[in-house]
Amino acid sequence: MNKNVNSQEWAREKIRSAGLRATPARIATLKVLHGSESPLTHAEVSDELQNLEIDKATVFRNLTDLVAKNVIRRSALGDNVWRFEIIKESAHEPDSHPHFICVDCGSVSCMEDVELKQTSTSTSPLFDRITEIVLRGHCNECE
Amino acid sequence: MNKNVNSQEWAREKIRSAGLRATPARIATLKVLHGSESPLTHAEVSDELQNLEIDKATVFRNLTDLVAKNVIRRSALGDNVWRFEIIKESAHEPDSHPHFICVDCGSVSCMEDVELKQTSTSTSPLFDRITEIVLRGHCNECE
DNA sequence: ATTACACTTGCAGCATAATCGCATTTTCAT
Protein backbone atom coordinates (compact mmCIF):
# COMPACT_ATOMS: atom_id res chain seq x y z
CA MET A 1 0.00 0.00 0.00
CA ASN A 2 2.87 2.27 0.81
CA LYS A 3 4.27 1.63 -2.61
CA ASN A 4 1.00 2.65 -4.18
CA VAL A 5 0.90 5.85 -2.23
CA ASN A 6 4.43 6.64 -3.31
CA SER A 7 3.66 5.85 -6.91
CA GLN A 8 0.57 8.00 -6.69
CA GLU A 9 2.48 10.95 -5.29
CA TRP A 10 5.33 10.47 -7.72
CA ALA A 11 2.91 10.57 -10.65
CA ARG A 12 1.08 13.59 -9.29
CA GLU A 13 4.29 15.52 -8.80
CA LYS A 14 5.52 14.51 -12.25
CA ILE A 15 2.37 15.80 -13.87
CA ARG A 16 2.19 18.99 -11.82
CA SER A 17 5.78 19.92 -12.52
CA ALA A 18 5.12 19.45 -16.22
CA GLY A 19 2.52 22.18 -15.94
CA LEU A 20 -0.47 19.89 -16.28
CA ARG A 21 -3.37 19.33 -13.90
CA ALA A 22 -3.13 16.19 -11.83
CA THR A 23 -6.39 14.51 -12.74
CA PRO A 24 -7.19 10.94 -11.77
CA ALA A 25 -6.97 9.87 -15.41
CA ARG A 26 -3.51 11.34 -15.85
CA ILE A 27 -2.20 9.93 -12.61
CA ALA A 28 -3.52 6.50 -13.45
CA THR A 29 -2.07 6.65 -16.96
CA LEU A 30 1.36 7.62 -15.71
CA LYS A 31 1.29 4.92 -13.04
CA VAL A 32 0.57 2.29 -15.66
CA LEU A 33 3.52 3.40 -17.77
CA HIS A 34 5.70 3.61 -14.68
CA GLY A 35 4.96 0.02 -13.87
CA SER A 36 5.94 -1.30 -17.28
CA GLU A 37 9.33 -2.50 -18.46
CA SER A 38 8.67 -1.78 -22.11
CA PRO A 39 6.70 0.78 -24.10
CA LEU A 40 2.94 0.26 -24.12
CA THR A 41 0.41 0.92 -26.82
CA HIS A 42 -2.58 3.14 -26.23
CA ALA A 43 -4.76 0.06 -26.24
CA GLU A 44 -2.65 -1.60 -23.56
CA VAL A 45 -2.77 1.45 -21.34
CA SER A 46 -6.47 1.82 -21.94
CA ASP A 47 -7.12 -1.81 -21.04
CA GLU A 48 -5.39 -1.43 -17.71
CA LEU A 49 -7.57 1.56 -16.95
CA GLN A 50 -10.85 -0.02 -17.93
CA ASN A 51 -11.93 -0.57 -14.34
CA LEU A 52 -11.57 3.15 -13.77
CA GLU A 53 -13.91 3.81 -16.69
CA ILE A 54 -11.64 6.30 -18.36
CA ASP A 55 -12.63 7.09 -21.91
CA LYS A 56 -10.20 6.00 -24.59
CA ALA A 57 -10.19 9.46 -26.13
CA THR A 58 -9.12 10.84 -22.77
CA VAL A 59 -6.29 8.33 -22.59
CA PHE A 60 -5.20 9.33 -26.09
CA ARG A 61 -5.24 12.99 -25.18
CA ASN A 62 -3.40 12.47 -21.94
CA LEU A 63 -0.72 10.43 -23.62
CA THR A 64 -0.36 13.15 -26.25
CA ASP A 65 -0.20 15.86 -23.58
CA LEU A 66 2.44 14.01 -21.62
CA VAL A 67 4.47 13.54 -24.79
CA ALA A 68 4.25 17.27 -25.51
CA LYS A 69 5.55 18.02 -22.02
CA ASN A 70 8.42 15.57 -22.37
CA VAL A 71 7.25 13.37 -19.56
CA ILE A 72 6.80 10.34 -21.80
CA ARG A 73 8.05 9.41 -25.24
CA ARG A 74 6.00 8.26 -28.20
CA SER A 75 7.75 5.70 -30.37
CA ALA A 76 6.74 4.19 -33.67
CA LEU A 77 8.13 0.70 -33.59
CA GLY A 78 7.01 -0.56 -36.93
CA ASP A 79 3.71 -2.30 -36.45
CA ASN A 80 1.73 0.82 -37.16
CA VAL A 81 0.78 1.46 -33.56
CA TRP A 82 2.22 4.15 -31.31
CA ARG A 83 3.90 3.05 -28.10
CA PHE A 84 4.54 5.14 -25.01
CA GLU A 85 7.14 4.96 -22.26
CA ILE A 86 8.32 7.14 -19.42
CA ILE A 87 11.39 9.22 -20.11
CA LYS A 88 13.90 8.39 -17.43
CA GLU A 89 15.59 11.48 -16.16
CA SER A 90 19.29 11.14 -15.57
CA ALA A 91 21.61 14.02 -14.86
CA HIS A 92 23.55 14.14 -18.08
CA GLU A 93 22.80 11.18 -20.28
CA PRO A 94 19.90 11.62 -22.58
CA ASP A 95 17.55 8.69 -22.18
CA SER A 96 17.56 7.52 -25.75
CA HIS A 97 18.00 3.95 -26.79
CA PRO A 98 17.08 1.76 -29.75
CA HIS A 99 13.97 -0.36 -29.52
CA PHE A 100 13.64 -3.89 -30.71
CA ILE A 101 10.31 -5.28 -31.79
CA CYS A 102 9.62 -8.88 -32.70
CA VAL A 103 7.90 -9.15 -36.07
CA ASP A 104 6.33 -12.41 -34.96
CA CYS A 105 4.90 -11.81 -31.50
CA GLY A 106 5.09 -8.03 -31.37
CA SER A 107 6.99 -7.97 -28.09
CA VAL A 108 9.07 -4.89 -27.53
CA SER A 109 12.34 -4.45 -25.70
CA CYS A 110 14.70 -1.58 -25.05
CA MET A 111 18.28 -2.06 -26.23
CA GLU A 112 20.81 -0.11 -24.25
CA ASP A 113 23.95 -1.65 -25.71
CA VAL A 114 23.64 -0.99 -29.41
CA GLU A 115 24.85 1.97 -31.39
CA LEU A 116 25.00 2.92 -35.04
CA LYS A 117 28.17 3.15 -37.01
CA GLN A 118 28.75 4.50 -40.47
CA THR A 119 30.89 2.35 -42.73
CA SER A 120 31.23 4.52 -45.78
CA THR A 121 33.63 7.43 -45.96
CA SER A 122 30.92 9.78 -47.09
CA THR A 123 29.80 11.71 -44.06
CA SER A 124 26.07 11.78 -44.28
CA PRO A 125 24.62 14.91 -42.71
CA LEU A 126 21.60 12.91 -41.73
CA PHE A 127 23.60 11.19 -39.11
CA ASP A 128 23.58 13.94 -36.50
CA ARG A 129 19.91 14.35 -36.69
CA ILE A 130 18.65 10.92 -35.88
CA THR A 131 16.19 10.90 -33.03
CA GLU A 132 15.00 7.33 -32.98
CA ILE A 133 16.31 3.92 -33.89
CA VAL A 134 14.12 0.89 -34.37
CA LEU A 135 15.27 -2.65 -34.98
CA ARG A 136 12.89 -5.32 -36.16
CA GLY A 137 13.49 -9.03 -36.18
CA HIS A 138 12.75 -12.31 -34.48
CA CYS A 139 12.99 -12.55 -30.72
CA ASN A 140 14.28 -15.52 -28.77
CA GLU A 141 10.85 -16.66 -27.73
CA CYS A 142 9.65 -16.94 -31.30
CA GLU A 143 12.72 -18.93 -32.53
CA MET B 1 8.21 4.23 -75.69
CA ASN B 2 10.86 1.61 -75.92
CA LYS B 3 11.58 2.12 -72.28
CA ASN B 4 7.95 1.53 -71.43
CA VAL B 5 7.89 -1.66 -73.40
CA ASN B 6 10.98 -2.86 -71.60
CA SER B 7 9.56 -1.90 -68.24
CA GLN B 8 6.34 -3.66 -69.13
CA GLU B 9 8.11 -6.84 -70.15
CA TRP B 10 10.44 -6.69 -67.17
CA ALA B 11 7.47 -6.45 -64.82
CA ARG B 12 5.59 -9.22 -66.57
CA GLU B 13 8.56 -11.56 -66.41
CA LYS B 14 9.17 -10.67 -62.76
CA ILE B 15 5.61 -11.52 -61.84
CA ARG B 16 5.45 -14.68 -63.90
CA SER B 17 8.68 -16.06 -62.50
CA ALA B 18 7.33 -15.45 -59.02
CA GLY B 19 4.53 -17.82 -59.84
CA LEU B 20 1.83 -15.18 -60.11
CA ARG B 21 -0.40 -14.27 -63.01
CA ALA B 22 0.67 -11.24 -64.97
CA THR B 23 -2.46 -9.15 -64.73
CA PRO B 24 -2.59 -5.50 -65.80
CA ALA B 25 -3.00 -4.43 -62.17
CA ARG B 26 0.08 -6.32 -61.06
CA ILE B 27 2.22 -5.14 -63.95
CA ALA B 28 1.20 -1.54 -63.35
CA THR B 29 1.88 -1.83 -59.63
CA LEU B 30 5.33 -3.24 -60.15
CA LYS B 31 6.13 -0.59 -62.76
CA VAL B 32 5.23 2.15 -60.30
CA LEU B 33 7.53 0.71 -57.66
CA HIS B 34 10.24 0.16 -60.23
CA GLY B 35 10.15 3.83 -61.14
CA SER B 36 10.57 5.05 -57.59
CA GLU B 37 13.78 5.84 -55.75
CA SER B 38 12.30 5.28 -52.32
CA PRO B 39 9.67 3.02 -50.79
CA LEU B 40 6.08 4.01 -51.53
CA THR B 41 2.98 3.72 -49.40
CA HIS B 42 -0.06 1.88 -50.60
CA ALA B 43 -1.80 5.21 -51.02
CA GLU B 44 1.00 6.55 -53.19
CA VAL B 45 0.95 3.49 -55.41
CA SER B 46 -2.82 3.60 -55.58
CA ASP B 47 -2.81 7.27 -56.56
CA GLU B 48 -0.49 6.63 -59.46
CA LEU B 49 -2.82 3.92 -60.68
CA GLN B 50 -6.01 5.92 -60.34
CA ASN B 51 -6.27 6.58 -64.10
CA LEU B 52 -6.27 2.82 -64.62
CA GLU B 53 -9.20 2.49 -62.23
CA ILE B 54 -7.65 -0.23 -60.17
CA ASP B 55 -9.43 -0.84 -56.90
CA LYS B 56 -7.47 -0.07 -53.76
CA ALA B 57 -8.20 -3.47 -52.31
CA THR B 58 -6.66 -5.01 -55.41
CA VAL B 59 -3.57 -2.89 -54.97
CA PHE B 60 -3.38 -3.98 -51.34
CA ARG B 61 -3.66 -7.62 -52.28
CA ASN B 62 -1.16 -7.36 -55.08
CA LEU B 63 1.34 -5.64 -52.85
CA THR B 64 0.82 -8.35 -50.25
CA ASP B 65 1.17 -11.10 -52.85
CA LEU B 66 4.38 -9.62 -54.23
CA VAL B 67 5.76 -9.36 -50.70
CA ALA B 68 4.93 -13.01 -50.07
CA LYS B 69 6.80 -13.98 -53.24
CA ASN B 70 9.83 -11.90 -52.28
CA VAL B 71 9.52 -9.61 -55.27
CA ILE B 72 9.02 -6.52 -53.14
CA ARG B 73 9.64 -5.68 -49.51
CA ARG B 74 7.18 -4.23 -47.02
CA SER B 75 8.77 -1.88 -44.51
CA ALA B 76 7.30 -0.21 -41.47
CA LEU B 77 9.14 3.06 -41.20
CA GLY B 78 7.52 4.45 -38.12
CA ASP B 79 4.70 6.66 -39.24
CA ASN B 80 2.18 3.87 -39.00
CA VAL B 81 1.94 3.30 -42.74
CA TRP B 82 3.42 0.40 -44.70
CA ARG B 83 5.86 1.19 -47.48
CA PHE B 84 6.83 -1.02 -50.39
CA GLU B 85 9.93 -1.21 -52.56
CA ILE B 86 11.38 -3.57 -55.13
CA ILE B 87 13.96 -6.02 -53.83
CA LYS B 88 17.06 -5.57 -55.95
CA GLU B 89 18.52 -8.88 -56.87
CA SER B 90 22.27 -9.04 -56.70
CA ALA B 91 24.28 -12.23 -56.94
CA HIS B 92 25.40 -12.60 -53.37
CA GLU B 93 24.65 -9.54 -51.33
CA PRO B 94 21.28 -9.50 -49.73
CA ASP B 95 19.53 -6.28 -50.60
CA SER B 96 18.94 -5.03 -47.10
CA HIS B 97 19.59 -1.50 -45.95
CA PRO B 98 18.39 0.82 -43.21
CA HIS B 99 15.71 3.33 -44.01
CA PHE B 100 15.60 6.90 -42.86
CA ILE B 101 12.33 8.73 -42.44
CA CYS B 102 11.97 12.40 -41.63
CA VAL B 103 9.65 12.92 -38.69
CA ASP B 104 8.78 16.36 -40.03
CA CYS B 105 8.02 15.93 -43.72
CA GLY B 106 7.72 12.16 -43.88
CA SER B 107 10.23 11.79 -46.70
CA VAL B 108 11.95 8.44 -46.88
CA SER B 109 15.42 7.55 -48.04
CA CYS B 110 17.45 4.37 -48.24
CA MET B 111 20.75 4.38 -46.36
CA GLU B 112 23.34 2.10 -47.87
CA ASP B 113 26.31 3.19 -45.81
CA VAL B 114 25.19 2.60 -42.25
CA GLU B 115 25.57 -0.47 -40.13
CA LEU B 116 24.83 -1.35 -36.54
CA LYS B 117 27.49 -2.00 -33.96
CA GLN B 118 27.19 -3.36 -30.49
CA THR B 119 29.12 -1.48 -27.84
CA SER B 120 28.61 -3.63 -24.82
CA THR B 121 30.52 -6.83 -24.25
CA SER B 122 27.37 -8.78 -23.70
CA THR B 123 26.58 -10.54 -26.92
CA SER B 124 22.89 -10.14 -27.34
CA PRO B 125 21.34 -13.07 -29.17
CA LEU B 126 18.86 -10.69 -30.69
CA PHE B 127 21.54 -9.29 -32.86
CA ASP B 128 21.70 -12.05 -35.43
CA ARG B 129 18.03 -11.94 -35.97
CA ILE B 130 17.46 -8.40 -36.97
CA THR B 131 15.66 -8.08 -40.27
CA GLU B 132 14.99 -4.40 -40.52
CA ILE B 133 16.53 -1.17 -39.32
CA VAL B 134 14.71 2.14 -39.24
CA LEU B 135 16.17 5.52 -38.36
CA ARG B 136 13.98 8.47 -37.63
CA GLY B 137 15.04 12.08 -37.44
CA HIS B 138 15.11 15.40 -39.21
CA CYS B 139 16.13 15.58 -42.85
CA ASN B 140 18.17 18.32 -44.46
CA GLU B 141 15.20 19.91 -46.13
CA CYS B 142 13.37 20.39 -42.86
CA GLU B 143 16.35 22.03 -41.04
C1' DA C 1 -8.28 -21.14 -81.22
C1' DT C 2 -11.05 -22.91 -77.62
C1' DT C 3 -11.96 -24.17 -73.11
C1' DA C 4 -11.93 -25.17 -68.18
C1' DC C 5 -10.66 -23.82 -63.91
C1' DA C 6 -7.99 -21.73 -60.62
C1' DC C 7 -6.64 -17.24 -59.86
C1' DT C 8 -7.78 -12.31 -59.68
C1' DT C 9 -10.66 -8.33 -59.39
C1' DG C 10 -14.25 -5.01 -57.92
C1' DC C 11 -17.32 -3.83 -54.66
C1' DA C 12 -19.00 -3.49 -50.24
C1' DG C 13 -18.23 -3.82 -45.69
C1' DC C 14 -15.63 -4.37 -41.32
C1' DA C 15 -11.98 -3.68 -37.60
C1' DT C 16 -8.86 -0.83 -35.52
C1' DA C 17 -5.98 3.37 -34.63
C1' DA C 18 -6.13 7.93 -34.05
C1' DT C 19 -8.52 12.62 -33.93
C1' DC C 20 -11.80 16.04 -33.14
C1' DG C 21 -16.11 18.92 -31.80
C1' DC C 22 -18.76 20.16 -28.17
C1' DA C 23 -21.35 20.24 -23.98
C1' DT C 24 -20.41 19.08 -19.27
C1' DT C 25 -17.51 18.46 -15.40
C1' DT C 26 -13.35 19.08 -12.69
C1' DT C 27 -9.12 21.30 -11.12
C1' DC C 28 -6.66 24.81 -8.83
C1' DA C 29 -5.06 29.64 -8.05
C1' DT C 30 -7.03 33.22 -5.88
Add this chain to the structure above:
DNA sequence: ATGAAAATGCGATTATGCTGCAAGTGTAAT
Protein backbone atom coordinates in the same frame (compact mmCIF):
# COMPACT_ATOMS: atom_id res chain seq x y z
C1' DA D 1 -15.55 29.16 -1.68
C1' DT D 2 -15.48 30.32 -6.44
C1' DG D 3 -14.74 31.29 -11.26
C1' DA D 4 -11.84 30.80 -15.27
C1' DA D 5 -9.24 27.54 -17.54
C1' DA D 6 -8.40 22.95 -18.31
C1' DA D 7 -9.92 18.27 -18.78
C1' DT D 8 -13.41 14.76 -19.66
C1' DG D 9 -17.09 11.89 -21.85
C1' DC D 10 -19.49 10.88 -25.77
C1' DG D 11 -20.21 10.60 -30.41
C1' DA D 12 -18.69 11.18 -34.87
C1' DT D 13 -15.00 11.12 -38.23
C1' DT D 14 -10.92 10.00 -40.96
C1' DA D 15 -7.57 6.74 -42.48
C1' DT D 16 -5.21 2.33 -42.97
C1' DG D 17 -5.59 -2.20 -43.71
C1' DC D 18 -8.10 -6.38 -44.26
C1' DT D 19 -11.87 -9.79 -45.85
C1' DG D 20 -16.13 -12.20 -48.17
C1' DC D 21 -18.26 -12.98 -52.20
C1' DA D 22 -19.87 -12.85 -56.94
C1' DA D 23 -18.17 -11.86 -61.43
C1' DG D 24 -14.38 -11.64 -64.52
C1' DT D 25 -9.72 -12.96 -66.39
C1' DG D 26 -5.16 -15.40 -67.33
C1' DT D 27 -3.08 -19.59 -68.42
C1' DA D 28 -2.10 -24.30 -69.51
C1' DA D 29 -3.93 -28.08 -71.78
C1' DT D 30 -6.45 -29.51 -75.49
